[in-house]
Amino acid sequence: MKTIGYARVSTRQQANCGNSLEDQEKALKEKGCSEVFKESYTGTKTDRPVFNEMLNTLESGDTLIVTKLDRFARTATEGVNLIRELMAKGIGVNILNMGMVEDSPIGKVTLTVMSAFAEFERDMIVERTQAGKAIAKTKAGFKEGRPKLFTDTQINHALDLLEKYSYTQVAEMTKISKATLTREMRKRKAGLPK
Numbered sequence: 001m002k003t004i005g006y007a008r009v010s011t012r013q014q015a016n017c018g019n020s021l022e023d024q025e026k027a028l029k030e031k032g033c034s035e036v037f038k039e040s041y042t043g044t045k046t047d048r049p050v051f052n053e054m055l056n057t058l059e060s061g062d063t064l065i066v067t068k069l070d071r072f073a074r075t076a077t078e079g080v081n082l083i084r085e086l087m088a089k090g091i092g093v094n095i096l097n098m099g100m101v102e103d104s105p106i107g108k109v110t111l112t113v114m115s116a117f118a119e120f121e122r123d124m125i126v127e128r129t130q131a132g133k134a135i136a137k138t139k140a141g142f143k144e145g146r147p148k149l150f151t152d153t154q155i156n157h158a159l160d161l162l163e164k165y166s167y168t169q170v171a172e173m174t175k176i177s178k179a180t181l182t183r184e185m186r187k188r189k190a191g192l193p194k
Contacts, residue, residue, distance in 0.1 A: 001061040005033035006054050008071045009040055024067045027096060031065050060090030067096045069118045079115040150176055155184050 005028030007021050025036045037054035058064060064086060066072040072095065073079030083093050087103045094100045101111050136142050150158075158174040158181060167178045 001063070002034050002059075003032050003063045003065060004054060004058060005029070005031075005036035005065045006051065006072065007036055007038045007067065008048075008051070019068075019071070024071065027067050028065055031094070031096065033065055058086070058089070058091050063092040063094055065094045065096065069095050069098065069114055070122065073115070073118075074122070075115075075119050077115075079118065080112060083111055150174075150180075155180075159185055159188060 005025070007024035007028060009019055009021055009024075021038045021040065025038065028036050035057075037050050039048055039050040054064075069079055073082055083101055086093055087101075092100065095114075098110070098114050101107050137144070154174065155176070158170050158176050161170045161173065162181065162185065165173070167181055170176070170181060171178045
């Protein structure tokens with residue numbers, strides 16, 4: 001019987017605000033985990049190779065510990081299903097901010113309610129982010145995405161230099177990448193706006 005921990009961060013922001021892998025690992029080791037599986041920046045992708053590797057090491061009688069439900073599963077349904085699968089295999093699940101999830105009627109109700117709150121919290125964050133973005137779009141001068149590194153004048157000058165010099169030479173002279181020069185030249189030839 002072993003006690004295994006799983007730690008995950010899905011964004012750089014999470015890594016920097018109290019949910020870092022180091023913080024999670026410390027909490028898991030304090031609870032007696034002999035091994036901690038760590039996964040970074042998986043976002044909303046379903047591919048979690050470290051998580052799958054960890055699941056393959058668990059056996060009947062083992063205990064899996066995670067710091068929070070949202071570190072373990074992304075949605076209420078996924079969380080409930082994973083915990084049910086683990087409990088069916090005789091593997092205990094301890095979610096530190098909830099407690100041990102037991103295979104009992106009250107344990108199942110607790111799990112469902114807590115999973116729903118975790119999903120609700122995530123949905124609220126997405127909703128607030130979208131609302132903030134919508135407000136920002138109404139303001140004059142808002143541009144979505146990264147700011148341009150070079151002005152239109154700089155790009156036009158570099159494109160004009162291509163009449164005399166190669167892409168590599170112009171890239172070295174202007175510090176504008178060959179990829180950007182190629183893309184902008186295609187736009188110019190196609191008559192597309194800058």
